[in-house]
Amino acid sequence: MTGPRVKQDGRHYQKGPMYVAWESPEFITQPYPVVLVHGGTLQGTEWLDTPDGRPGWAQRFVGAGFVVFRVDRPGHGRSPYHPDIMGPTGPAFSYERAREVYFPDGGGETQWPFALDDEAAFDAFIAAYGPMPVDLAASQTLDADRLAQLLDKIGKAIIVTHSASGPSGWLIADRRPDLVAAIVAVEPMGPVFGHTPGIGTLEWGLTAAPITFDPPHDTPDQVRQADPYSLKIPGLQGVPVALLTGETSKFASFASSIIPFLQNAGALVNHLDLPALGIHGNGHGLIYERNSDEPFEIVVQWLDTAMGTTDPM
Known part of the structure; x- marks a missing residue:
């Protein structure tokens, strides 16, 4: 997805394009495509x-x-960054921070x-990480704008987010409510109004x-001063949302504030709490941990149910 042209010092540059990879099965059996949105300082x-x-x-x-x-x-990742065009970067992702987050x-x-x-394995894992823009609100705005462009091209889709891309799911529903079939938020960023060191604050809840x-x-x-029960978000009204959390991650504790906020907003929320479903030992990286196929199956089962109650047209 291309970004807008911006002018600096008499020359024009492109700001914030978004790389998109596409893959299809030989036989498509599902009514909506899935858009996978990576977390934090990672990439697709x-x-x-x-x-x-494993796959x-x-x-x-x-x-x-x-x-x-x-x-x-x-x-x-493959979506170019230059601080003169997109603003300064935040701190690099350290080995110590990775250990704090993942184990x-x-x-x-x-x-x-x-x-x-x-x-050596840890070195290979950390190699995929880069910095985020220091302005979290501007970064989320870019995410939502480009994802909106993508949905305009591909039509209604299921949005799957992880960690710091969780807000991108809520924002794309705000921008394109008719094009979001469901949202699966894996260990989303929180808590409501929370601050993440080195990343930023969720000022709007x-x-x-x-x-x-x-x-x-x-x-x-x-927003902070409003009655929480009054905080309706039109773009999330009636949207099926699955909040997937592991057993050992600090991010799992954010569900206790995120779920009621989403419910008050109008979303149809299911908490897919892995230990409550008999799946134990998972942390924040559950999408690529040793038993990653187990939570994946939970998500697909939930989608079967959620999409079964939704007109694919």
Whole structure:
């Protein structure tokens, strides 16, 4: 997806394009395509082969009969970034931060796909990470704008997010409510109004970028001061949402504030809490951990139910 032309010092540049990869099964059996939106400082490769060599969720969705679109969010992976055009970058992603997020001390993680003392494997894992724009709201706005362009081309789709791309799911529903069939938010960024060190703050509740409420709110302070039960988001009205969380991740604790916020907004929310479903030991990287096929099957079963109640037209 192309970005707009911007002018600096008498020359024109493109701002924030978004790389999109596409794959289809030989026989398409599902009514809607899936759009996979990677998390944090990563790139679309996180949906591909797992660190221990198994097919990732991108391949699994294709095998289940879905057309799959896999994006590199603007400024990540194969979507070019230049600070003169998109603004300064935030901090680099450190090895220490990775350990805090994916297998914190005492966290009980048992599904990580390689030994915790395998430094070569850890090097390969960290190699995929890059910085995010320092302005989280601007970054989320770019994500939502490009994803809206994508849906305008491909039609109604299922949006699957992970971690820091969770807000992109809420924002694309705000921009293209008629083109979002369902949202699967895997360990989404939170809590409501939360601050993530080195990344930013969700000033508008679920997002750092502005989102549309009814009745309208013009500033983040108005949203914070409003009666939580009054915070309706028209773009999320009636949208099936699955919130998928693992057992050992700090991100799982965010569900306790995100779910009621989404419910008040008008979304049809199901919490797919893996330990409650008998799947144990997963952390924040559950989409590529050793048992990643188990939560994938949970998601596909949920989609079968959610799409079964929705007119594919």
